[in-house]
Amino acid sequence: MIGTQIRPAGPYDEERIRRFLAGLSLHTQTLRFFSGIPSPKAGLIRTLLAVDGRRDAIVAEHEGEIIGHAMSYRGGVADVEIAIVVTDAWQGRGLGRRLIGALLARALSRGATTVGMDVLGDNRRVLRIIRRMWPDATMKVSSGSVEVTAMIQSAGVFAEQGSVGPPLTS
Template identity: 40%
Template sequence: MSDTGIRPMSTADLPAAMVLEHELFGDESWTEGMLREELAAMPGTRHYIVLEENGSVVGYAGLAAVGGDGDVQTIGVSAASQGRGLGAALLTELLAEAVRRGCRRVFLEVRADNEPAQRLYERFGFVRIGVRKRYYQPSGVDAIMMRRDEP
């Protein structure tokens, strides 16, 4: 049985988060500086979390929340840990934080070629609202824009 938990991300988590970032997103990874800037905005307009399993960071996620709208900035689970509901656990926590912050809508972009992530978001009530052509660079993959309205 594993010991799994979600907690706020700190700058001490940056090395582990960057390993996952490069594993999951390759050439389209955020830089450490970008993630550091996001963490500097906590708790103001940002909420970043990590998911630990047996003492190791196996996932992370972030939410921006401003003016009644939330935006899922990033969400990722190590390839070895995928398929066990950990992404859903991270998303559940982001959506709970969006509610705590009074967000009426939550937006996100997801790669058009990432069908498992699209299915996850649809299960959580997100609907497709548009496409951003060639959004992801350097691959040029389109982004599906999605929105979830809070009750």
């Protein structure tokens, strides 16, 4: 993944995030947002870029364009809830795992020990990845989605940290 950079997101990414979201297939939009988003609204874009004491957001960038997005929110059932999406052309190349590793390294440095996520039940690829990364994860099916809770350090999350580089700072 030469030329791919994972870095903190910020308000300067608004237009690139808008293009990124608009470029996702309906299938990928639905797997991430549980519905299609034909025209990304300003509120959604601001939410995806929000970074404060409770929220964090990072992006993967290649040749100046965003190709992946990951965000976390402190609170809820687990210490940190996460959500990741990778553009269709970059899926299956390990970028999602790199985003998870970078995001959870940041959460761990802020004291988080458990991670949670909601995954659409039809998202078999991500559920398989979760099972490999967190074999002891708790999975609960609820209204067509799977609520996942796991220990951050029990995962093989940081096995690929060498490819991510040092933890990002905000």
